[in-house]
Amino acid sequence: MNPYSNNAIPVESASPAAAPATAGAKGYAWVVFSLMFCLLLSDYMSRQALNALFPLLKAQWQITDTQLGSISSVVPLMVGVLTLPFSIIADRWGRVRSIALMVAVWSAATAGCAIASSYHEMFIARFFVGVGEAAYGSVGFAMLLSIFPRHMRSTVAGGFTSAAAFGSVLGVSLSGLIATHFGWRWSMGVMAIIGFVLVIIYCAVVTEEKLASVQPSNANATPKDGRVKLTPRAFVSGLFPSRSVFCAYLGSALQLFVQGTLFVWLPSYLHRYWDMPVEKAAVLAAGLLLVSGLGQLLCGVMTDRVSGDSVLKRWNMAIFYCLALGTLLAVAFRLPHGNLQLAFLAPGVFFLASTFGTCNPIIAEGTPPAIHGSVFATLTLFNNILGLAAGPLITGMVADAVGLEVALRWLPLAAVPPFAVFVIGRWCHVAEKATRDIAGK
Template sequence: MNLYTSNAMPVESAAATTGAKAYAWVVFALMFCLLLSDYMSRQAINALFPLLKEQWQITDTQLGSISSVVPLTVGVLTLPFSIIADRWGRVKSIALMVAVWSVATLGCAIASNYHEMFVARFFVGVGEAAYGSVGFAMLLSIFPKHMRSSIAGGFTSAAAFGSVLGVSLSGIIATHFGWRWSMGVMALLGFVLVIIYCAGITEKKLASARPDDANGTPAYGHVKLTPRALFSGLFPSRSVFCAYLGCALQIFVQGTLFVWLPSYLNRYWGMPVSEAAILAAGLVLVSGLGQLICGVMTDRISGHSLLKRWNMAIGYCLVLGTLLAIAFRLPHGNLQLALLVPGVFFLASSFGTCSAIIAGATPPAIHGSVFATLTLFNNILGLAAGPLVTGMVADAFGLEVALRWLPLAAVLPFTVFIIGRWCYVAEKAIGGARFGMST
C-alpha cells in the first residue's frame, strides 16, 4: 500500500515578497483564531461541571469522561485524519473540521442527559481531531526555520487563551442565561470563523508565502510513501521519540489543571461558579502567555542548537514540578495563588521546544502527519488521561488530594527529557542524526 501527500508547492527557492510575508502573518492570525475556537468549544464544558453535576446527578468520573472524550477522540483519529489531509489538501480539510466541531458543539447545547452530551462531545473530538497538527504544518510551510519554537509557542498558546475565554465566558453566560446558551455561543463563533477562513485562505496564496530558507526542500508536493517509510519519517531516532513522549507527559499536568481548576476553586475556596471560572481562566491565561514566551525565549537562547533545546525542556519541567508541589500544599488563599501563578506559567513550556526538535528531525512533506503523531501523544497520554485519572482519584480520595499529588507527574517528563538529551548526544556522536539543526 502506498500513501501520497498532495499539497502542491513549487520546489524552486525564491525570496518571499513583503506581501507574502504579510499574508503569512494574516494566515497565522486566522489559524490562531480557529485554534482559539477549537479550545473554547472543548473547554467551555469545564465551567459547567457544578451545574451538570447537580442537574443530572452524575459522578466526578462521568464529568471527567465528558471532558476526556474529546482529547481521546482527537488522539485516536488525529494521525489517520492528518494523512488524509496531507493527501486531500490542508485548506479544504481544515474548513471541514471547523464545520464539524461547530455543529457538534451546537449538539452539546441541546443534550438532555449525560449520554447525549457524551455523544455530542465525541463528535466535537472528531471535528477537532487533526486541526492542531494540520494547522501547524501549514504554518511551518510559510515561516522560516529559525522561528519554529516561536511559531509553535504562539500558535498553540491559542489553546490556553481559548480555554480562558471558553471557561470564563461559559461561566458568565451560564449564570445569566443558562448553561445551554454557553455551548450555543461557542458554536456560533465557529460558524463565523469558518466563513472567514473559506474566504481568505487558498492553496495558491499559501504557495506564494513560502519562506526563502527552504533550501529547495519541498514543503508540499506529491511524495510517495510506503507505510514503512512513513513510520521511519515519523520516528527517525530515539531522541525524537523521547520528544514526543516527554511533551505528552508534561501536557498531562496541563490538561488536568485546565479541567479541574474551576471545580477545585468552587469546592475548596468556596467560590461561586462564575467567580471560580474567571479565576481559573486567569490562571489558564498565564499558562498561554508562558507557552508563548517560553517558545520565543527558547529560540533566542538556543539558536540552531538542539542540545540547548533539550536543556531548556529539562529546566522547564524542573521549575514546573517544584512550584506546583509547593503551591498545592499551602493553605487556600492569596499565598497559594502567588505560587500557582508562576507554576502554571510553565505548564506547556516545553511544547515549542519539542516541536522544534521534532520538526528539525522529520521531512517537511509529512509534517501534517508528524504533528498528528505529536497530537496523538499529547491527547491520549496528556489531555485525555490527566482529567480522567484525576477524576477517578478524586472520587476515591477527594479532588484536593488528587491535585496535591499531581506535581509528581512532572517527574516523568523531566526523566524522559534527560533520556532524550542523552540519546541525542549519542546519536550525534555516531553520526545518526540525518536531519535537524547543529549543536
C-alpha cells in the same frame, strides 16, 4: 547515508539562510497565522467551555466526578485516536479543505452539546467535538511551518499553540458568565456560533495556491497542491527516525498530563475548596489559564532566543521548564487556600505548556518536512492519549476515591516522568550527533 534518499521524501536543507521574502508574502503569512490562531482559539473554547459548567451539570444530572471527567476526556481521546489517520488524509486531500471541514464538524457538534438533555447525549455530542478537532492542531501547525522560516519555529510553535490556553481562558470565563445570566445551554451555543463565523472567514482568505506562493526557501517544502505521496516504509521511518525524536514525543505527552488535569479541574477546585460561586471560580481559573497561555508564548520566544539553531539547547530548555513546573506546583498545592497559594500556582502554570516551544521544533528538525502533517498528528496522538485525555479522567477517578484536593496535591509528581524522559532524550541526541559526526568524517 540519508535514510530518506530512496523514499521520495524531500528533506529540508541544513542551511539556515532564508530566501528574501516580499512584504506582501510576509504579510499574508501573518494573516494566515492570525486565522489559524483564531481557529485554534475556537477549538479550545468549544473543548474547555464545558469545564466551567461542571458544578451546574453535576447538580442537574446528579453525575459523578468520573462521569464529568469522561465528558471532558472523550474529546482529547478522540483527537488522539483519529489525529493520525485524519492527518494522513489531509496530507493527501489538501490541508486547506481538510481544516475547513474540521471546523464545521466541531462547531456543529458544539451546537449539539447545547441541546443535550442527559449525560449520555452530552457524551455523544462531545465525542463528535473530538472527531472534528482530531487533526486540526497537527495539520494547522504543519501548514504554518510551510510559510515561515526555520529560525522562527519555536516562536511560531509557541505562538500558535498558545491559542489553546487563550481559547481555554475565553471558553471557561465566557461560559461561566453566560451560564450565570442566560443558562448553560447558551454557553455552548455561543461557542458554536463563533466557530461557524470563523470558518466562513477562513474559506474566503486561505487557499493552497496562495500558501504555495509565499513559502520561503527554508520552510517545509511541500507539493504545490499540498498533497504528498510516499511509501509505507518511508512514512514509518519518517515518523520515528531516532530515539531522541521518540523521547520528544513521549516527554511532551507526559508533561501535558499536568496541563490537561489543571485545565479541566481548576474551576471545580476553586468552587469546592475556595468556596467561590461558579462565575467567580470560572473567572479566576480563566486568569490562571491566561498565565499559562502567556507562558506558552513567551517560552517559545525565549527558547528561540537562547537556543538559536542548537537542538541541544532546546533539550536543556525542556528540562529546565519541566523542573520549574513540578517544583512550583508541588509547593502551591501544599499551601493553605488563599493569596499565598495563588502566588506559587500562577508561576507554576506559566510553565504548563512550555513543551510546545521545545518539543515541537525538536521533532520538526528531526523529521521529513513533506510529512509534517502526519508527524504532528503523531505528536497529537501522544499528547492527547497520554496527556490531555488521561489527566482529567484519572484525576476524576482519584477525586471520587479521596477527594479532588488530595488528587491535585499529588499531581506535581506527574512532572517527574517527563523530566526523566527529557534527560534521556538529551543524552540520545548527543549520542546520535556524535555518531553522525564520526560517519561524516
